[in-house]
Amino acid sequence: MKTYCVGLALLTMCFNLSFGKIKNGYALYVDDARESLKALQALLYETAEVSNAQRKLAEARIKTLVNYISYFELTEDLLIQFRLVAPDLYNEIDSIKDHQGRSTDVFVKFIAPEQAKVQAWGITNISFVPEDPDMYKSEYGNGTVSVKIWIVSRALLVLAHEFGHIKYQVPNLVSYKEYYENTYRPGVVEPNWIGHDYEDLSGRSADVYAKRFIKEYSYCLKNGSVRPQSPVALREVIRKRIYELLVKNRVLATSQLQEVHVPSDRI
Numbered sequence: 001m002k003t004y005c006v007g008l009a010l011l012t013m014c015f016n017l018s019f020g021k022i023k024n025g026y027a028l029y030v031d032d033a034r035e036s037l038k039a040l041q042a043l044l045y046e047t048a049e050v051s052n053a054q055r056k057l058a059e060a061r062i063k064t065l066v067n068y069i070s071y072f073e074l075t076e077d078l079l080i081q082f083r084l085v086a087p088d089l090y091n092e093i094d095s096i097k098d099h100q101g102r103s104t105d106v107f108v109k110f111i112a113p114e115q116a117k118v119q120a121w122g123i124t125n126i127s128f129v130p131e132d133p134d135m136y137k138s139e140y141g142n143g144t145v146s147v148k149i150w151i152v153s154r155a156l157l158v159l160a161h162e163f164g165h166i167k168y169q170v171p172n173l174v175s176y177k178e179y180y181e182n183t184y185r186p187g188v189v190e191p192n193w194i195g196h197d198y199e200d201l202s203g204r205s206a207d208v209y210a211k212r213f214i215k216e217y218s219y220c221l222k223n224g225s226v227r228p229q230s231p232v233a234l235r236e237v238i239r240k241r242i243y244e245l246l247v248k249n250r251v252l253a254t255s256q257l258q259e260v261h262v263p264s265d266r267i
């Protein structure tokens with residue numbers, strides 16, 4: 001797969017989290033998004049006079065909020081699917097600890113390819129806390145890893161691959177970061193090769209995880225215990241459901257605002 005890791009993400013937010021877990025990367029603001037939808041409902045239907053300009057602004061805002069909530073729900077669904085297909089892999093990352101035995105949170109977001117800043121199906125950040133180099137750091141704060149996966153038909157396999165990187169990198173952060181910086185010099189190494197040099201143990205771990213996932217997935221398909229849904233189709237189902245709920249609750253008069261936006265399937 002043409003997935004690779006990006007170096008040194010910009011770190012803009014800090015959260016202190018004490019329990020290591022796989023977490024939905026959209027969860028931090030989903031309550032705010034739902035509250036904002038309620039406020040817009042009040043504006044559109046409980047205010048005596050709403051100008052056309054106000055209505056247009058409110059509807060544009062609703063579209064943005066629905067997108068955010070639908071990505072949150074999609075990520076929830078896909079994480080559940082992953083756990084059903086490959087519970088062992090899931091639990092290994094859900095309980096992962098750093099070199100000093102401290103729990104590390106792994107924040108996962110499934111994103112549209114056009115939202116990606118790096119053209120890779122999956123991205124895991126690599127960075128550490130300067131005063132505590134054994135501790136991972138991402139835009140979610142100290143003791144966290146950030147993973148972003150494109151919404152494509154094999155998104156769960158891409159997630160398994162990135163989990164493999166994490167499995168190696170979190171407990172070996174200091175030595176791996178040194179190896180990474182010496183091996184993948186910016187502008188010298190072909191971007192798609194980053195994270196997958198012949199001797200890269202993180203890359204090997206990613207390959208092992210992907211193979212384990214494929215095995216579990218095949219087993220599930222054979223015995224019919226799990227029927228994973230296409231992430232691309234699932235996203236549209238979720239978005240449609242949210243819009244229909246908004247129409248039902250009179251937040252919107254029509255579901256015409258819904259965007260039909262299915263990314264091309266590149267796998």
Ligand SMILES: [Zn+2]
Pocket residue numbers: 003004005161165195196203206
């Ligand atoms: Zn990789």
